[in-house]
Amino acid sequence: MLTLQRFRKKYGPMLVLDVGDLEIPSGIFWVKGTNGSGKSTFLKALAGILSFEGDVLLGGKVNVKKNPVSYRKVVNFAAAEPLFPEFLTAAEMIRLFTEVKGVPFERADWYAESIGMAPYLHQPIGSFSSGMVKKLSLILAFTGKPRLILLDEPLITLDADSLDVLYSWMVKAHRDHKVSFMVSSHQSPGTSFLRDASEILVENKSLNLKHVSVANG
Numbered sequence: 367m368l369t370l371q372r373f374r375k376k377y378g379p380m381l382v383l384d385v386g387d388l389e390i391p392s393g394i395f396w397v398k399g400t401n402g403s404g405k406s407t408f409l410k411a412l413a414g415i416l417s418f419e420g421d422v423l424l425g426g427k428v429n430v431k432k433n434p435v436s437y438r439k440v441v442n443f444a445a446a447e448p449l450f451p452e453f454l455t456a457a458e459m460i461r462l463f464t465e466v467k468g469v470p471f472e473r474a475d476w477y478a479e480s481i482g483m484a485p486y487l488h489q490p491i492g493s494f495s496s497g498m499v500k501k502l503s504l505i506l507a508f509t510g511k512p513r514l515i516l517l518d519e520p521l522i523t524l525d526a527d528s529l530d531v532l533y534s535w536m537v538k539a540h541r542d543h544k545v546s547f548m549v550s551s552h553q554s555p556g557t558s559f560l561r562d563a564s565e566i567l568v569e570n571k572s573l574n575l576k577h578v579s580v581a582n583g
């Protein structure tokens with residue numbers, strides 16, 4: 367699904383990731399690692415919003431640097447601490463996003479209804495609680511026709527019911543549309559929905575891929 371070539375990331379002189387060449391197959395990946403290991407850096411680089419050395423290709427063809435528009439149409443990202451213009455309503459933000467991506471708005475309505483955001487769609491984002499901002503970022507991440515969804519710490523600030531909704535969206539998108547996921551979190555999913563999840567451990571500036579079996583319940 368993703369090909370990393372000579373992938374390295376430095377902040378000034380500080381080398382944070384030195385991955386080299388790596389093939390990451392399709393699937394659902396839990397991105398793990400200690401504080402400061404580079405999980406957010408990795409996801410932001412894959413999202414095309416952070417510069418890095420080397421190349422990243424989706425499906426062996428679409429290069430984040432050489433084909434940025436095509437790449438971003440199919441790779442969606444939700445930040446750990448999303449920031450949106452406070453004066454826009456959630457509906458206006460979704461409209462902006464769908465117009466830029468060239469995808470229909472209607473599907474976003476379904477996601478909003480599903481996660482309990484429908485009553486707030488026409489309120490300004492500045493009036494939202496942190497959980498509501500998080501839900502908006504997740505709705506945007508699932509909107510369109512993504513092939514890869516990158517979720518940075520999606521579990522924080524979500525209540526238990528919303529977590530189950532998010533897990534069900536992931537399972538459905540993966541099953542019905544073969545969408546792959548990379549999800550950074552310090553928690554394990556704790557659900558049998560995601561028993562096929564694998565793990566990417568960010569450690570010693572490198573990435574270690576392994577399959578994990580998720581406990582039932």
Ligand SMILES: Nc1ncnc2c1ncn2[C@@H]1O[C@H](COP(=O)(O)OP(=O)(O)OP(=O)(O)O)[C@@H](O)[C@H]1O
Pocket residue numbers: 377382399400401402403404405406407408
């Ligand atoms: N904008 C930046 N400028 C300089 N250094 C940065 C910047 N962003 C991150 N870093 C550094 O890069 C390293 C990796 O940070 P990153 O945020 O990717 O870690 P993380 O694994 O997501 O951490 P956490 O689990 O605490 O969220 C850390 O040493 C951090 O201090």
